[in-house]
Amino acid sequence: MSSNLLLVVACALVDPDGRVLLAQRPTGKQHAGLWEFPGGKVEPGETPEQALVRELREELGIEPCEQCLQPFAFASEPLESGGHLLMPLFVCRRWDGFIHPAEGQKIVWTRPDQFREYPMPPADKPLAAELRDRLVGARVG
Numbered sequence: 001m002s003s004n005l006l007l008v009v010a011c012a013l014v015d016p017d018g019r020v021l022l023a024q025r026p027t028g029k030q031h032a033g034l035w036e037f038p039g040g041k042v043e044p045g046e047t048p049e050q051a052l053v054r055e056l057r058e059e060l061g062i063e064p065c066e067q068c069l070q071p072f073a074f075a076s077e078p079l080e081s082g083g084h085l086l087m088p089l090f091v092c093r094r095w096d097g098f099i100h101p102a103e104g105q106k107i108v109w110t111r112p113d114q115f116r117e118y119p120m121p122p123a124d125k126p127l128a129a130e131l132r133d134r135l136v137g138a139r140v141g
C-alpha cells in the first residue's frame, strides 16, 4: 500500500428507529467540534473490520460482532498534508453493551434527513449523503 494513503474506517450505528449515531470530534484534535461517524485508523496487521470493532470498543464501549458490519460505501478524499484518505463506511445495527463515550465526547442520534444540522469533516459528508439517499425510507432492522 502506498505510504501516503491513510486508511480510516468508520461506522454508521443505526438504532431500531433508523437514527444514526454521530460523535463530535474532541477539542484539540483535527476537525475539533465537527460531527463524524465513529471509527479510526486501521493499524498495521488489522483488517478494516477488526479495526472498527477495536475503535467502537475503545471509543464507545460497545461490542459489535464482526459479522454485523455491513460494507456500505467509501469516501476518497485528498488530505491537506498531501496524502490521501480512503474511508470505508460500514453499517451496524446490532451490538452488545450500552454506548458510553470513553473520552466524554458528545454524541447524538439523528435521522439521516437531519444530518445537515451537524457540520462534518470532508470525508464524512459524502458518506452522510449516501446514507440519506439509501437509508431514508428503507426498511430498518
Ligand SMILES: Nc1nc2c([nH]c(=O)n2[C@H]2C[C@H](O)[C@@H](COP(=O)(O)OP(=O)(O)OP(=O)(O)O)O2)c(=O)[nH]1
Pocket (backbone or CB within 6 Å): 008, 010, 029, 030, 036, 037, 039, 040, 041, 077, 079, 085, 121, 122, 123, 124
Ligand atoms: N473521520 C474523518 N477523519 C479524517 C478526515 N480527514 C482526516 O484527515 N481525517 C483524519 C483525522 C484522524 O487522524 C483520522 C481519524 O482517525 P482517529 O479518529 O483514530 O484519529 P484521532 O484524531 O483520534 O487520532 P490521532 O490522529 O491523534 O492518532 O483521520 C475526515 O474527513 N473524516
